[in-house]
Amino acid sequence: MAMNLHTLCVHGSAKKYDSAGAISVPIFQSATFAHESLGRSSGFDYSRQQNPTREHLEITLANLEGGLDALAFSSGMAAITALMELFSPGDHIIASDDLYGGSHRLFSSVSVKNGLEFDFTDTSDVESVKRLIRPRTKAFFIETPTNPMMRVTDIRLIAELARNNDILTIVDNTFLTPALCRPLSLGADAVVHSGSKYLGGHNDALAGFLVVNDAGLSERLRYIYKTTGACLSPFDSWLIIRGIKTLAVRVSLQRANALKIAEWLKRHEKVEKIYYVGLPEHPGYEISKRQAEGFGAMISFQVDSRRTAENLLSRVKIIQFAESLGGVESLITYPMTQTHADLPEEEREKKGINDRLARLSVGIEDSDDLIEDLRQALEAE
Ligand SMILES: *Cc1c(COP(=O)(O)O)cnc(C)c1O
Secondary structure, eight states, rough: OOOOOHHHHHHOOOOOSSSSOSSOOOOOOOSSSSOOOTBOOOSOBTTTOOHHHHHHOOOHHHHHOSSSEEEESSSSHHHHHHHHHHHTTTOEEEETTTOOOHHHHHHIIIIITTTTEEEOTTTSSSHHHHOOTTEEEEEEEEESSSSSOOOOHHHHHHHHHHHHHHOEEOOOOOOTTTHHGGGGGGGGEEEEEETTTTTTSSSSSSOOOEEEEEEHHHHHHHHHHHOOOOOOOOHHHHHHHHHHHTTTHHHHHHHHHHHHHHHHHTOOOOHHHEOOOTTTSSTTTTHHHHOOSOOOEEEEEEEEOOOHHHHHHOOSSEEESSSSSSSSSSSSEEETTTTTSSSSSHHHHHTTTTTTTTEEEOSSSSSHHHHHHHHHSOOOO
């Protein structure tokens, strides 16, 4: 039976694994599974390959993204690392130049050592992507909106360019989640997630996902998956299943809070620049409206001095100064020394990641409390 978003979040997969009628999917804390007889299997052999709890989660995510198959990894980086195993030395990948810091580090220090070649560019400018295509370009790796500068890429345009050149389109959908955007329906071939963020939603577990629409691609990734082994544990699978049950309600509250906060920050005299896709003056506003059902809950903003930034980070009380994003708790980060510390200074400055930039992941607390917290921290002397 076809299910809409809120129902899918709660029920995910109709497949049942127990005979007791448990409402909560059991945690199958078993490394291995018994065979009835030679050649007869329950469908489960060894948990590196598949586990019932993890399978429930994978079907849920595949359904949410409108994909054929989803693979659950022990972290987002484990998922992206496995994805890179699709490629061979000499293959070329064009990636957004404002990527999650960990993805940039993986590509530029580990994947490069394995012979993969990368170009980083502003993928919101399709022409600049087009110019970089070479005979051995095998994939576009897109993050939208980007982290932390919130640039928006038109997924349909990029996917069309990719299809015409036999290139895979990979979209990291961590920031918007399938509650707001489903890249496969816009033409992408693979979706990447850090499940540690909005999908889990409670800052209590790490997870990662790859979701694909093509049977051949799924088969190749399943082979890499069982071979390289960065699978998600049964307990963490269960935590993410539980998190996803409230994904749609969390995200809708988070983005409503984010819009109120962005409008308030925009008017604050100590805030010089604000990067929130949901403000109509944001350059990605119109594209985002076409390809997503909401603007998410991530805000970056630049304050007037390093001193104001330091005050802000040390004086917030409800909002916590911590890495990561997407959970029910609001978190503020300082990209310059946290997520983007590995980027060369010159590159960082050019992007606008300076000592006055903060990134806020808006949680589900009361928006008035969050605004009051920001006010007292920004206005401290
Ligand atoms: C956090 C994050 C990752 C990496 O995921 P982990 O679960 O921390 O390994 C990848 N992409 C984006 C956009 C992220 O925010």
